[in-house]
Amino acid sequence: MSPIALSVAVAGLLAMAVFIVVLAVSRHLHINSTFYRLGQVVYLVPDDSDLSDTAVKTLEEIELSKPFAQRVIMPALHSILRFVGRGLPGRGAEQLSLRLARAGAKPSFTVEAFQGLKLACALVTALVALAAQFVLPPLIAPPDRLMTPLWTLGAAVAGFLLPELWAYDRTKKRQKKIRKVLPDALDLLAVSVEAGLGFDAALNRICQKMRNPLSEAFEYYLLELRLGKPRRQALRQIEARTGVADLGSFVSALIQADQLGVSVARVLRIQSDQLRVRRRQRAEQLAQKASLKMLFPMVMFIFPSIFVVILGPAIRQLMHLNS
Secondary structure, three states: OOHHHHHHHHHHHHHHHHHHHHHHHHHOOOOOOHHHHHHHHHHHOOOOOOHHHHHHHHHHHHHHHOOHHHHHHHHHHHHHHHHHHOOOOOOOHHHHHHHHHHOOOOOOOOHHHHHHHHHHHHHHHHHHHHHHHHHOOOOOOOOOOOHHHHHHHHHHHHHHHHHHHHHHHHHHHHHHHHHHHHHHHHHHHHHHHHOOOOHHHHHHHHHHHOOOHHHHHHHHHHHHHHOOOOHHHHHHHHHHHHOOHHHHHHHHHHHHHHHHOOOHHHHHHHHHHHHHHHHHHHHHHHHHHHHHHHHHHHHHHHHHHHHHHHHHHHHHHHHHHHO
16 A cells, blocks of 8 residues: 555545544534433422522523533533444444443443543544654654554454443552442441431432442432332432442342331441451452462562572672682
């Protein structure tokens, strides 16, 4: 492949990207989810106010109070990603939506936007790899017909998988934070219920006191209740949106207590004690694995340095004696 043909191909890809950007921006610049907007209305509209006037005013105030980048630039980028993602295969849309929810993505970041982000990352990394092969020939070998397509294709595949790796890493970090704060949150929840608050009011108090992925899951649960979803389905959604087994056992215990009429405060206290024991057991397990994990860095990096420092002078003296 000649340099002229590669230059024409790069120019064609850039022109296609610019055309997609212009078309997507012209189609729509606003991508706020209806569900998210309803949630804003539910949280901010007073109970004794006129809904027809206050809701419109509240939404306008919310939109105007946001920065310019959040009001215009980010919705435009989301629109571009959604437009590009519509052309990709939509297999496993429900599983992908659940993975995005577990990664902490906002409701406005849809499956189409994520697919478009993957395609955009693949295109950008491919263009960067293709350009680097022509810019860095003094440092690397000049491009040829075999290696240029291979490097470009490899960069495109890596860029296509980058959002997947980001979602996986973010999900693991959020689940770790949830497992860490869950016993403390249940203690606070049990104290609030024992003090006379209802379960939903106690959850609302926790959401006000704590800002972490667990409080976000509780806020989403309260939002679904306000929008009319049954309590048991909303509780099941907490487990589905987090993927934490400890939180799933807590939800199952709450549903069973609701069915059998058991005291919620007692269930919360028992669950908090059990989760605290599990957290201590996980810490002990990690402490036992620490020695094994430190073995390989010591053998690869620390022991050779020690051997050089200790045996180096002796080996030097032996070499002088032999000479």
